[in-house]
Amino acid sequence: MKITLVRSMSRSAVFELVNDSCYRAPAPYTVTLDGAAVCSGDTNIFSLYSLEPAHTYTLAVTLDGVTDTLTFTTAEESFFVDASRYGLAADGVTDNTAKLQAALSTCPAGGTVYVPAGTYRTQSLFLQSNTTLYLEKGCTLLGGTDRRDYPILPGVLPCHSEKDEQYLALWEGNPLDSFAALINVINAENVTITGEGTLDCNAQNGDWYQNPKQKKIAWRPRLFFTSGAKNVVLHGVLACNSYSWTIHPTYSENVDILNIRIRNSSQSPNTDGIDPESCKNVNIIGNHVHVGDDCIALKSSKLFLGMKLHVPCENVIIRNCCLSRGHGGLVIGSEMSGGIKNVTVTQCLMDHTDRGLRVKTRRGRGKYAVIDGLAFRNVVMDGVLTPFVINMFYFCDPDGHTDYVQTHEPQPVDDTTPTLGKLEMEHIVATDAQYAGCWFSGLPEQPIEGVTMRDVKISFAPDARPGQAAMMCGAGASCKVGIHAENVRKIALHNVEITGYEGERLQLTHVDRYEED
Template identity: 80%
Template structure:
């Protein structure tokens, strides 16, 4: 048995068992801290809370047959700020926004704002550099239900000379006025949110889900939003009932999203779990995501943001996560005009999502819309309707069903043409698939460069029902379709087993190079 420290904070820490299993540990285990049993667990990632700052600890993990020991130390803390001293009222009704904001705004550098157990009604809160927000077990920050009480983040800010623009509010890849999130980190650095408490948007009790694609005053808020920040950590908490996308860091470097639980109703509209947008160096480790849309979606804006900023989402690690019930496990796009590069997904469990790996783009995303360097390794999919979908004809946006996007005749390659590079899938097992095993659709004028699969097994459910594998015009409902590939330069299938398919195992059109063994 081996164990590593993922990250230590002032009063909490997160750890990871080193093995080859997906999300869950090979056997249940117990955790001792300085010789005292403090935790029993069965997942590869676990956390400890209520630690003391600047303190050395000895951790021992045992599963009955073997054990591992680790020494670690927590981070120093300058001040402990008990938010209750600012007059909080924990009745779930009283508006605590100003009091919580006062605690956050007056916390000295290096300090921790501590919120004790209780239910605190609040609207948008803004965190500052070099501080920690610690939510105690039993603490809930409960979102207010009146949209008029939330501040608006302007989509575009102009400088004094009106020569430069700053893009702040973002809605589905465009700079548009949005309500601020429940938790906001903007132009700040070295900020941590941790603890065993809950961030509850309470959106089901407001009007956020009524006509969700309609702008009313401003576009819907996120639960957790960052913009032009650095070194941000979100750890341990439960996040639920989001207004729209749940965790939405944008234009932020060094983001750690560790051992959190996201719970949104399966019927809640556009409540993606974790959506990093134009971020760099992102670690998504040990999270359990159950949502009403995509579980994890990597984005980089629509064409305006892509052409003006061309900041990719890059260097993303996703490991030991459980992704359940959403539209997709890992999704790239469709707002990806700045590009998505260098993404590694390992040891994840995808549980009854509509699709497993889903890449979606379209003509019009622009020349910076390059997806490359995707590695998808050691993943289990259970009950995923279509394990792999790569679709360059995604019919999003008002013009998405028009000829420009949907034509299968070659179009001119110009500054509006997106690119898909190399995608690798290795050591993947998918059981009880239904619509298709793999659906790869590139553009005739810009084929997918390379799809490489090693040691992949896909097994169809005996009672599978038909459905549309890829959201594109002309993709008729299918059932137990093996591999569909069109407009791909190279397809490599090495030890790829597809069981229970119907019809032809491989349906390849305009595939330049095909290898199988």
């Protein structure tokens, strides 16, 4: 057993047990700090809080009688800013937006804004560079319920030269006016949000879920939003009851999302968990996500921004996460016109999501909509209806059901045609599947380049019920389908075991090369 430091901040730190288990540790363990017992745990990722800045600690973890130690030093801190001194009211009713913003805006570089226990009603807050927001245990930032109190972020900011424009707010992949998030990091760097507190949008008590696909003044906000940011850390907090997508970094670099919990009602509309969009170098580690839509979705805009900017979402690590009850565990797209590159998923647990690995794209996403370098390793899926779905006929958008998107006749390969490269899945166990084990649908004019599966076990629930494995026209309800594949250049199965399926184990159409051992 070995312990490693994931990240150390001024008053908190994140650690990881190095092993092969998915999300949960092999056994419960205890943690001591400088010889004093501080906590116990049963997950591979854990955190410590209320630490002293610029202090060196000795950490010890004992599991099954074996102890490993680690020495680490917290980051320095210039100033400690107690937000309560700005006149906050912790009654959950009084609007604290201006006072909290004053504390955030006046914090010196290198400083920490500390919010003590209590419930603070607020609307959108904006963080500045080189600062930390620390939410104490028992602290809740509670979102206001009247959308008219939230500022609107313009989708497009015109340039004075009239030769260019800046894109700020995004709604489902397009630059459209949207309400600002509860927490915003825009054109800032070296920003940390940490602590054991809660970010509660309180959306269920407003009108955010009423006709959610209709624009009302502006499009719905996020819980956490970044744009043009660098070196951003979101750690430890409980994020809940989001207005729409919960964590939405856009056009940002070096984003760490560590050991947070996301809780949205399974009935809440489009409340994805973590949706990095056109971001580079993203670490999603140790998070527990329970939402009303996709748990983690990697995106890179729709056709307009994809063709104009072609900024991919790339270099993403997802590790030791528990992804629960959502529509998909890890989802690629469907807004991915800038491309998705170099994604590694390891040691994750997917618990009763509709799908496990879900890739969704369609004609019209564009020539820069290239998905490549996806590795999916050492994952456990429990009760996932369809463990693997790759769907290039996804019927989203107003034209999603048209012949242009849905026809299975080859179309010209042009500037609107997306591309799926090679995908690797290995060391995966999926139990109690229902609709299908694997459903791979490529375009006839642009087949999926390659799917390699190694050491994969899929079993079906004895009482499985039929349902639609992939959201595409012509794919009716299915039940206990082993592997359905169409328009794939190469499928390689190495030690792939599927049990409990009905009918033919393999349903292959227009698969150029198939190999199995």
